[in-house]
Amino acid sequence: MDITLYHSPGACSMATYISLLEAGAEFDVNIISLKTNDQSSPQYAAINPKKKVPFLVVDGNGLSENIAMQAWIAETWPEAKLMPSDNWDQKKALSHMGWFGAGIHQHITRHFKPVKFCANTDAHDDMKAKAKAMYMEQLALVDAELTNKTWFFDHYTVCDSYFFWIYNRGEGEGWDLSGFEHCTAHNARMRERQSVQKVLAHKAG
Numbered sequence: 001m002d003i004t005l006y007h008s009p010g011a012c013s014m015a016t017y018i019s020l021l022e023a024g025a026e027f028d029v030n031i032i033s034l035k036t037n038d039q040s041s042p043q044y045a046a047i048n049p050k051k052k053v054p055f056l057v058v059d060g061n062g063l064s065e066n067i068a069m070q071a072w073i074a075e076t077w078p079e080a081k082l083m084p085s086d087n088w089d090q091k092k093a094l095s096h097m098g099w100f101g102a103g104i105h106q107h108i109t110r111h112f113k114p115v116k117f118c119a120n121t122d123a124h125d126d127m128k129a130k131a132k133a134m135y136m137e138q139l140a141l142v143d144a145e146l147t148n149k150t151w152f153f154d155h156y157t158v159c160d161s162y163f164f165w166i167y168n169r170g171e172g173e174g175w176d177l178s179g180f181e182h183c184t185a186h187n188a189r190m191r192e193r194q195s196v197q198k199v200l201a202h203k204a205g
């Protein structure tokens with residue numbers, strides 16, 4: 001299989017990158033730097049018209065959306081056991097990842113780049129405060145979910161890869177997340193993994 005991950009250091013493509021490493025996949029990483037707006041270039045738009053990372057190309061076929069990539073990785077390398085084995089828990093894993101992608105990610109983006117959503121700069125501080133509050137509200141729910149757990153399920157899964165990014169980016173916004181003790185402990189465990197260390201060290205092309 002010929003696999004290329006389009007990734008920007010620090011972006012949510014970290015989650016896919018971590019899972020590919022956890023699966024033991026062989027793949028290339030093509031850096032699309034969001035810092036230099038590479039995602040908006042005509043060259044990248046020709047590859048991914050949605051102009052976002054992550055984007056995964058497998059034997060010439062492109063796939064967008066983290067949740068789909070995570071499911072594909074788990075199914076393609078079943079021996080890595082990156083999904084729970086129980087049918088209901090598998091759906092719960094999809095539910096968690098849908099939540100991370102659609103229910104939490106947006107609050108980070110609104111705080112990071114309010115100008116993308118609102119031209120009135122006077123409203124930005126208000127928008128950022130609300131985005132932070134909504135992120136914190138969701139993180140409290142994740143913290144409850146992780147209570148007395150090492151991972152989201154009884155072993156490491158793609159949900160853990162994905163949540164690493166959600167927590168990491170929140171910290172990147174300068175938010176103090178230490179009060180979410182279970183999320184914080186999860187993050188510390190994640191940072192011990194070779195996959196995470198490799199992705200964090202991969203800063204540029």
Ligand SMILES: N[C@@H](CCC(=O)N[C@@H](CS)C(=O)NCC(=O)O)C(=O)O
Nearest residue numbers: 011012039051052053054065066101
């Ligand atoms: N729904 C997409 C979201 C992807 C996304 O928003 N990626 C961000 C980086 S974290 C991006 O590429 N932003 C570039 C832009 O909006 O210009 C997914 O889950 O993969």
